[in-house]
Amino acid sequence: MRPLRSFLLITFLWVQILGAEGQAHLRVHVTDAYGNPVPPQMLELTGEDGKTIEPKQDEVRTVKYGLYSVKARAQGFAVTVNTFLVDQPEQILSVTMKLGAMEVPVPLCSIAGHVAPDNRITRIRALQPFGSYSVDVPVADGGSFRFESLECGDYMMLAMGPKGCIASTMFRATPRGPKVEIRVSELSGGACSAGR
Amino acid sequence: MNGLTSTANYAQAISGNSPAFAANSALYGDLTVEGYMLQGFLKGVAAVAQSPGNNIYINAGWVNGMTSSQQEAMLLHELLHNITGSVDSVLQGDLGLSTTAPSQNIGDKLEKDCLP
Numbered sequence: 001m002r003p004l005r006s007f008l009l010i011t012f013l014w015v016q017i018l019g020a021e022g023q024a025h026l027r028v029h030v031t032d033a034y035g036n037p038v039p040p041q042m043l044e045l046t047g048e049d050g051k052t053i054e055p056k057q058d059e060v061r062t063v064k065y066g067l068y069s070v071k072a073r074a075q076g077f078a079v080t081v082n083t084f085l086v087d088q089p090e091q092i093l094s095v096t097m098k099l100g101a102m103e104v105p106v107p108l109c110s111i112a113g114h115v116a117p118d119n120r121i122t123r124i125r126a127l128q129p130f131g132s133y134s135v136d137v138p139v140a141d142g143g144s145f146r147f148e149s150l151e152c153g154d155y156m157m158l159a160m161g162p163k164g165c166i167a168s169t170m171f172r173a174t175p176r177g178p179k180v181e182i183r184v185s186e187l188s189g190g191a192c193s194a195g196r
Numbered sequence: 197m198n199g200l201t202s203t204a205n206y207a208q209a210i211s212g213n214s215p216a217f218a219a220n221s222a223l224y225g226d227l228t229v230e231g232y233m234l235q236g237f238l239k240g241v242a243a244v245a246q247s248p249g250n251n252i253y254i255n256a257g258w259v260n261g262m263t264s265s266q267q268e269a270m271l272l273h274e275l276l277h278n279i280t281g282s283v284d285s286v287l288q289g290d291l292g293l294s295t296t297a298p299s300q301n302i303g304d305k306l307e308k309d310c311l312p
Contacts, residue, residue: 036215036219074215075214075247076211076215076281078286100216100286
């Protein structure tokens with residue numbers, strides 16, 4: 001009797017393991033570009049098989065690994081569609097809503113800056129902490145850099161050298177914001193130096 | 197309400213009842229409705245609506261030059277913002293219009309389909 005019970009137990013556990021393989025416990029978190037939570041009126045998660053589910057904000061749903069499209073709609077924002085690769089057993093999909101136009105286009109932001117005096121820095125990466133957008137621009141010989149037509153909001157600015165990240169800082173892009181004067185000594189290097 | 201004399205904070209006036217308020221506040225800061233109207237004057241901002249809410253701010257500089265049916269269509273457009281809280285691109289999508297075209301196409305469609 002005991003061997004049979006052990007066999008059934010092992011079989012049960014094996015089926016559980018196989019069944020859980022490639023599955024994620026997933027949450028969708030919707031915010032604005034400044035990280036403020038936005039309750040969506042409509043939230044759709046569509047897999048590669050075309051099957052759509054409608055999770056609530058931060059509700060845990062179990063899905064298979066793969067590519068997913070998230071469509072979100074909320075008052076005051078344009079309809080937003082993002083694509084994500086789900087490949088973690090516990091994963092959060094961060095959806096950043098873009099403000100929608102009311103009669104005239106929503107203003108965009110530029111970030112113009114200067115990095116000095118570290119000549120190891122060759123490019124600056126602007127990374128949306130509350131979304132999935134990132135973009136790199138080169139640092140000119142004089143240390144200046146410029147981002148154009150960004151969605152206004154919060155950005156993590158990473159100062160990158162040929163061998164990796166040298167320093168980082170947070171920056172809020174606003175339409176009437178001043179030029180960014182970033183000096184390496186003012187940057188928080190801890191975020192980049194960790195683990196190196 | 198007269199948009200050209202309103203000193204109300206634009207973000208609060210337009211999106212105070214909406215989850216977009218925080219982002220609009222960060223974006224527009226101290227800008228007033230009057231300031232928004234003047235900035236948008238050359239771009240043809242005839243009116244903006246509290247979304248959702250009850251208020252509509254009118255730019256007489258544009259509205260006075262419209263025909264009565266154009267004025268009615270514009271008010272319908274703004275009422276849709278009041279009722280739904282949706283922005284132009286969402287209204288355009290719901291009405292089957294181009295979502296990248298200027299929002300004038302909303303009033304044009306309402307005038308054509310809904311007004312005698």
